[in-house]
Amino acid sequence: MSAYVILFWVFASLAAGGLLIGLCYTTRVSLPSWLGAAHGMAGLFAVGAFFIVNLLHAPQAGVLAWWSLGAFAAGVVGGLLLFRVLFPGKAPIWSMMMHGSVAAVGLYLLYAVAF
Template sequence: MELIQWAFWVLAAAAAGGLLFALLSAMKVRYPSWFGVGHGVLGFVGLIMLGYALYTAGPDATIPQTAYWALGLLGAAFLGGALFFGVVFRQAKPWWVILSHGGLALAGVVVLFFAAY
């Protein structure tokens, strides 16, 4: 399995954790404080893996252009999540922020799927 495919699976796991995170928030269930940090760290690891896979690909590698689009979408979702959830809305998390962050990340994961497979 190539590194870009590993990055997809790590980011898919982070997306599944984010979906669970959103469902717990919607049901107003208390969750551990480390859960949000773990979600962010897993997303960051996947983002670094994807960036490394694209950076180390040789000039003769056949990396689709959509992989770079996925990197941009996922990078924007990560920065938005870190800024909004880590700085601006530390306590009350508005739904428009949750849905925007999740939608952007989901778009990036879907684009990465088509680039990796």
């Protein structure tokens, strides 16, 4: 199993967790306050690991791997700005959808690299 396949499953599990957080938020189900921070920190760790993998395997992966990394990095920075700076208490639904769409683009590009 290549490093890109492992990264794909890591980011897919983070996306599933983010979807669960968003669904619980929209249905007003209370979640632990640390869950959003853990989602963000895991995303930041995964982006760092993705950067290292890209540096080590860049000639084989090509340009799509870097575009995918850029999309995930934009998702992490956007999530930080949207949920910790602009809307620290209750974020609007459109901000969650925007954050998730950027991550979905990154996941789609990573799928093209991994498989």
